[in-house]
Amino acid sequence: LDPSQCQGVEDLISAAPSSFDHAALFTVLQKHTLQHRMNDSFSCLGWFSPGQVFVLDEYCARYGVRGCHRHLSYLKDLMDYAENSMLVDPMLLHYSYAFCASHIHGNRYLNNNNNIAKE
Numbered sequence: 319l320d321p322s323q324c325q326g327v328e329d330l331i332s333a334a335p336s337s338f339d340h341a342a343l344f345t346v347l348q349k350h351t352l353q354h355r356m357n358d359s360f361s362c363l364g365w366f367s368p369g370q371v372f373v374l375d376e377y378c379a380r381y382g383v384r385g386c387h388r389h390l391s392y393l394k395d396l397m398d399y400a401e402n403s404m405l406v407d408p409m410l411l412h413y414s415y416a417f418c419a420s421h422i423h424g425n426r427y428l429n430n431n432n433n434i435a436k437e
Contacts, residue, residue: 335381338381340377340381340382340383341383341384341387343381344374344377344378344381344383344387344388344391345387345391347374347377348374348388348391348392348395349391349395351366351370351373351374352364352366352392352395352396352399355367355370356399356404361405363405363406363407363410364396364399364406364407364410365407365410374388385417385421386417386418386421389413389414389417389418390414390418392410392414393411393414393415393418396410396411396414397411
């Protein structure tokens with residue numbers, strides 16, 4: 319291809335992953351994933367498919383996106399859909415809110431069997 323036709327795609331492909339703001343990119347990825355899911359022919363009520371959860375989990379693990387940022391972004395997007403009269407499962411709102419609240423208030427608990435923090 320002519321370099322003028324690439325429009326920076328080559329630069330993105332060859333760029334070092336550490337040069338991106340992955341928290342901001344994750345917010346965009348999650349928003350578009352949720353938008354695709356909410357436009358599906360059946361009502362998902364805001365739940366991601368197992369494949370979508372895997373991709374989002376993998377992105378967070380690879381690029382260090384924090385769980386609280388992930389849930390705050392998810393909560394914002396779900397609230398936007400709910401305010402626009404789309405059905406959202408209230409349990410999802412509760413899960414994301416409770417996750418963030420547990421980090422803010424510091425009341426995360428440890429599993430007695432193997433001392434792994436529950437999230």
